Amino acid sequence: MATKLKEVDVVIVGLGWTGGILAKELAEAGMKVVALERGAARSSENDYSLPNIRDELRYVVRHDLMQNTARDTLTVRNNPTQEALPMRRLGSFLPGEVVGGSGVHWSGHTWRWTDMEFKVRSMYEERYGKKFIPDDMTIQDWGITYAELEPYYEKFEYTAAVSGKAGNINGKIQPGGNPFEAPRAKDYALPPLTPILASEMFSNAARNAGYNPFPRPSANASQAYTNPDGTKFGACQYCGYCQRFGCEANAKGSPHLTVIPLAMKSPNFELRANSWVTKVLKDSDGKKVTGVTYTNVLNGEEFEQPANIVLLCAYAINNVHLMLLSGIGQAYDPASGNGVVGKNYCYQTGASATLFFEGKHFNPFMNAGGSNATIDDFNINWGFDRGPHNFVGAYNVGGGFNTNLPIGYRPVPSGTPQWGKAWKQATAKWYQTAMVINASGSVMANRNNYFDLDPTYRNAFGQPLMRMTFDYKANEHKMGTHAAQVINDIAKSMNPTRINQATARTEPWTVVPYQSTHNTGGTIMGTKPSDSVVNKYLQSWNCHNLFVVGANVFPHNSSYNPTGPVGALAYWTADAIKNKYVKNPGPLVQA
Amino acid sequence: MTKPESPRHESVCRDSLCKDPSHTESATPEFDRRNFLKGAVVGGAAAVSGTALTPESAQAQQPAAASAPQPAGYEFLNLDEAAFIEALVDHMVPADDLTPKGTDVGINIYIDRALAGGWGKGDRLYMQGPWKKGAPSQGYQLPLTPAQLYRAGIEATNVHCRKTYGKTFDRLDEAQREEVLVGLQSAKINFDSGLPVRVFWGALYQTVIEGMFSDPIYGGNRNKAGWQLIGFPGVIAVHRDHVEQYRGKPFPNKPVSISDMS
Ligand SMILES: Cc1cc2nc3c(=O)[nH]c(=O)nc-3n(C[C@H](O)[C@H](O)[C@H](O)COP(=O)(O)OP(=O)(O)OC[C@H]3O[C@@H](n4cnc5c(N)ncnc54)[C@H](O)[C@@H]3O)c2cc1C
């Protein structure tokens, strides 16, 4: 029997980026907040420190900061007719499992998603007609606008020490920035990172080809910085161990450095680490939630934590799993198209080329998470006509480095033997001379890409695993072909000694190797309960005191990394709760 | 680029335990360590009676190995498996002017320790059935821990080698070893036991790479030979000033490891 605890105002499930932001904002507003985090607490001083944090085997290969798949994982398959099997160890994506979540080990690339995403269906229909969007492409407008989110983007960028170069301040195009970005009220918190050779070479080639390169905005503090909350950042050391590592220099915008310590300062806040939430509880008529159940993973003891408001902040995938396990809302059925919980799971696609320049020294171990130059000419540029290429969506192209460590990164020209003297010679010869150009592409929602509960496999708590059904469709293949061509053209113009060409991805999605932790959808936002799980305030249509926060609310995936809008939406939701919901608890949007 | 310290077997190999094919012409199979140790177990009173070999007596029984690195001993690998892994890593990473051979880089020790430790025992691996073959896109689906996979894979490879060449992998000549590795890599070899060859090869290859390039604290990458090969600086803390200073220029090849900084 679960021990029933004293009721609190707010219970937060998961203490990463979104949980951290909401914990701080609501505790400071005077609400009694408890955060339940399945992972343990770690600290910069003790854990993310020299020399032990510089360990590729431990953190990259063995996933020390990430979800333990022995305890909970997903089953996966490419289409509804296949039998799903468990992802027995992590591969394609790497959700975090410590206080701070994936915000500890992310790279920091921070983007503002624009109305090209938020109004995706209406913009494409208006320009290309309804028929341009395939029948099985279940994209929809999000019900929110860039203008509404703009101040919250800024808040997140300034909290996380995002370094970059503005391209559009209040409608005025800024040289050197991204000319396609939506207007921002202010420049970035910090100037861009110092470019590295690979990003400079890419920028020059892209400029010569008529494109508009700019430094990638990233939460790697380009100089020492104090954020508006008073958090002190060190300057980024270009340490080369960014992605999948905690930052030794306190230079990476991370929740365990910023918002979580501030929440901890408040007497209204309590963190319970090692606490695995198994279910959200509903009241008898299902109109409200009453709290959650959780297990102390150190001793197996079960608790019920009653709360006035429940916030799911457990990362995109886990939020959807908890919604399905708790039976809140109708589960999505791809055959009929009915139901919404689990609908529109999306991922990202990409293409990349490796360029070898005999005699050059790229020093691929010397970079920040965001040491990258990017072009958005085929991305948020609505001037790029998709009509002739017949695809919906977009991709960005970048050149540079991010965490290229030697177990995983030893580029050699294709055809090189995999072992023996010739392999060693090639490895030694080319390591310093290679750089990579890669594209990251959007994935549009599809009727047959979704989550539900697996009928066979269970987690350590005896609950069904979540089942992921996903594959790339013709739309993504067409976009990949276009992207590979653009990459190869830029690469060729740089006259490399050798090149491993980019190719469009055509094989099915696989659970190995790592691709990105940019999983989206499953509890999507929208304007009405029939096509969405939450409204624009991330509030459940079913239970008005439940908010589901994270990239799980995105109705489709863009080419950009997700945490810009994830962080902005967390601040936006915090404001809605503080300023609207607590004054008048009930639906913030009438269904 | 600075070269690693002089490899141990530059011209004349004085290590009679050496498995490098290029050094074994004179070493008949009877004199290899596995036979020596097997003999020791059968005939050796010490092992049978349970009296542990003291370091000195163990030393005394070692054939002349004075100049060789201390054989570190194995935690997981049995004698056949050790012979297989030693032969494998010396074949994949032969000695030349770039690095010493695989066993001198400690790749065999890395693999042994990895298999003996949490990872080898299936730490973090979801190990609940039912077990199905699945599609390649669904990833690893065997009911085996990495250690069990290795054990079954080495056994199956040796079965193949005995059938094809009349001897185990470690006793093949260089060309035959190459043929076996190409067969494993391309999955042209099929294991009679039903073990999927691609899965075994994937694990084998990945761990050889790990043993060459992970921090020396794990037993491989001895003297940072793997890092020196490519000029990777290791546990360096700060590059803030280097970004401009070394943009496009070679960075000093003096790698630092965790133990150097501890
Ligand atoms: C290697 C890597 C690189 C990345 N790089 C970038 C990047 O450059 N740019 C970008 O925009 N994004 C990046 N991301 C993604 C980014 O980290 C996430 O978008 C972001 O952290 C999401 O915030 P969140 O609050 O939704 O989830 P998280 O920050 O992951 O926090 C979720 C927390 O919930 C906890 N939790 C889960 N289930 C339960 C449960 N049942 N009970 C209790 N607690 C639970 C988890 O342990 C975790 O601590 C990267 C991710 C990874 C893994």
Ligand code: SF4
């Ligand atoms: S690259 Fe910069 S921000 Fe990233 S971990 Fe290293 S010092 Fe921190």
